[in-house]
Amino acid sequence: SPSRSSVIIVGAGVSGISAAKVLAENGIEDFMILEASDRIGGRIRKESFGGVSVELGAGWIAGVGGEKSNPAWELANKSGLRTCFSDYSNARYNIYDTSGKIIPRKLANELYKKAVDSAKEKMDSEIRSLRSQESNNRGCGGGDVSRVTEPPLEDPVSTPRTPFEHALDFLLHDFEMAEVEPISTFVDFGEREFLVADERGYEHLLYKMAEEFLFTSEGKILDSRLQLNKVVRELQHSRNGVTVTTEDGCVYEANYLILSVSIGVLQSDLISFRPSLPRWKMEAIKTCEVMVYTKIFLKFPHKFWPCGPGKEFFMYAHERRGYYTFWQHMENAFPASNILVVTLTNGESKRVEAQSDEETLKEAMGVLRNMFGPNIPNATDILVPRWYYNRFQCGSYSNYPIISNNQLVHNIKAPVGRIFFTGEHTSEQFSGYVHGGYLAGIDTSKALLEEIRKERKTENQNHLLE
Ligand code: FAD
The missing domain is CATH 3.90.660.10 (Polyamine Oxidase; Chain A, domain 2)
Structure with a gap:
């Protein structure tokens, strides 16, 4: 039977990595990260071109020099x-x-x-x-x-x-x-x-973050809790847990799931939900505009x-x-x-x-x-x-209407049963940015930890009653 983790995180972009880090720091060590592509980073991605490293995705650290410190700049x-x-x-x-x-x-x-x-x-x-x-x-x-x-x-x-x-x-x-x-x-x-101009790429930040809680050696992540080339195709969820099926036929089980795929991927039919997502959720996902x-x-x-x-x-x-x-x-x-x-x-x-x-x-x-x-x-x-024709991205970033109401982001972010949503598109203030993804991952894991605490409390109470 498939192994069961406390939490499965789908996607190893900045939000998935920051979410996993918060779980690890709070004693949830038995998580599993499933990433569709053969690398971490998602929309943070360098490639060698013409003798240097160019950034195909995020290139700037936007928002520096003000009163508050941008966490991406700190990293x-x-x-x-x-x-x-x-x-x-x-x-x-x-x-x-x-x-x-x-x-x-x-x-x-x-x-x-x-x-x-x-x-x-x-x-x-x-x-x-x-x-x-x-x-x-x-x-x-x-x-x-x-x-x-x-x-x-x-x-x-x-x-x-x-x-x-x-x-x-x-x-x-x-x-x-x-x-x-x-x-x-x-x-x-x-x-x-500030434009990132580093041969190691913007993604170097992510490797540095990953090093703090995953097993790495010589800059390579060798931790079996990170599984690359795992394309999640089906999420079955119930009151008792979540079952994930990947394209290669593997099945994973967990108590909870954090889904960090982009809004474009949520709009596509890459992942099917059983039972399907509620109407309010589907409406919100459909309404959010994707910028290419x-x-x-x-x-x-x-x-x-x-x-x-x-x-x-x-x-x-x-x-x-x-x-x-x-x-x-x-x-x-x-x-x-x-x-x-x-x-x-x-x-x-x-x-x-x-x-x-x-x-x-x-x-x-x-x-x-x-x-x-x-x-x-x-x-x-x-x-x-x-980025648009990449089925693991389907666009570049979320673009909320200039004057959107908060309800939209709220609905996109809100959990459905045991599935928690994260990613830049769930950031009320900083959607579309690296720091938005980073903070969203932290936020989602904190909400999940709170949920786990509540669940444990109820279990203990039930136990005492028996
Ligand atoms: P992602 O990085 O997309 O992570 C999600 C992960 O999920 C990906 O690795 C993906 O492969 C994986 N995945 C998808 N589907 C599945 C599946 N079915 N199963 C398993 N895994 C799956 N931000 C800035 O701050 N400054 C910039 O200058 C900037 N410029 C940008 C330019 C471009 C061209 C792009 C594309 C983005 C830019 N951004 C910029 C935005 C920034 O890159 C994103 O906001 C941020 O990286 C998103 O992180 P994320 O974790 O939310 O999503």
């Missing part, structure tokens, strides 16, 4: 991770048009201010309409999450726009949302951001883009919103690496993920030639991560 410092300061805010001064001209600074400032104002105006009107919907809902049962949290449209403003306006709109909505609305990460932890964010890396024989202060980021203004808009050079992180990164999101991400890398390379080179002239060299290598 980075503790483990000696190499980082470098990185500042998007210059991007608006480096906007190229399709003929390679840079928009003058004064005009850039004016257009930027206009874009911020219009984004704020739009948000105010959304808040007003949410409030009126909420007051309409009151008295008739309320609680209809799907009505008050319609996901925003891909392009939040419907009026036709110039290429420059598109570029700034993209910058504001897909990168600098903090300019428009207060985001806890920056309000609490500070406005600075793709960093494409290009290696060149030499650099042809400007470097130096204020030049780390540049943008391309095109009539199609989000068409190879946002660029970054890697010279600050890895000098002389001759690598450029272009970031695509949502619709453009999905389009590019579905096509061949050769096609993507051709498109990207076309854009670069428009900006820097026909004589620039071809890229010698390209790397296109596919």
Whole structure:
């Protein structure tokens, strides 16, 4: 018969690892971590490219320098991770048009201010309409999450726009949302951001964390409580426990389960629940929007883009919103690496993920030639991560509607019987970030420990009564 653990944790990303660590620290040593892929880290993932380590997933420690200390920044410092300061805010001064001209600074400032104002105006009107919907809902049962949290449209403003306006709109909505609305990460932890620039990768933080409670040797995790290549396909749950079946036919049993898979995976049919999840849970999972964010890396024989202060980021203004808009050079992180990164999101991400890398390379080179002239060299290598088509991810991170009601996150996070939910998408304040995942794991394990304590207390009482 299958072995039984106290707790099974599904997924070994930052939230799964931090959840396991809290259990271990509190005396629950007989846990089991089942991870679908052949490595830990999940959306924290480095890969060698063009002679350096690039981050396919999380790249920045966002929110540094404020009153409270960002736990991801603390972990980075503790483990000696190499980082470098990185500042998007210059991007608006480096906007190229399709003929390679840079928009003058004064005009850039004016257009930027206009874009911020219009984004704020739009948000105010959304808040007003949410409030009126909420007051309409009151008295008739309320609680209809799907009505008050319609996901925003891909392009939040419907009026036709110039290429420059598109570029700034993209910058504001897909990168600098903090300019428009207060985001806890920056309000609490500070406005600075640091790019991870370490050969060991962002994931080094996770190995350091794992070392504290799993058996490791020479940087490798050799603890049998971590099982890699275990794709969970079925969760059977009852009042007495949880039974997990993996794709390779193995069966595991536990008193409790912590599920850390992404919101995209929860929306997919990778895992079936028996009995199925209650309606309120399924509704909440369905309602949460999944952001796709793709960093494409290009290696060149030499650099042809400007470097130096204020030049780390540049943008391309095109009539199609989000068409190879946002660029970054890697010279600050890895000098002389001759690598450029272009970031695509949502619709453009999905389009590019579905096509061949050769096609993507051709498109990207076309854009670069428009900006820097026909004589620039071809890229010698390209790397296109596919977060959307990866069935263990199905997207990059959760994106709650700008003005969502707390009920939505609350329902996504709430346990169902013996299944506890964790992951960045369960963080009320810091969803979408590494520190969000880290804190969510801690939070979920604490809630589970509380539940275990209660259960033990009841058992003891029943025992005494007998
Ligand atoms: P995950 O890391 O996804 O962990 C879940 C684990 O579950 C995965 O390892 C997965 O393989 C596993 N799994 C899935 N299905 C199954 C199954 N059926 N059975 C077993 N295991 C399964 N955050 C920042 O703070 N700064 C950034 O700059 C930043 N940039 C980002 C850029 C990109 C492109 C992406 C994708 C993310 C970025 N993030 C960033 C977000 C950050 O990476 C995530 O919030 C965080 O890593 C999520 O951790 P998690 O533990 O919630 O989920």
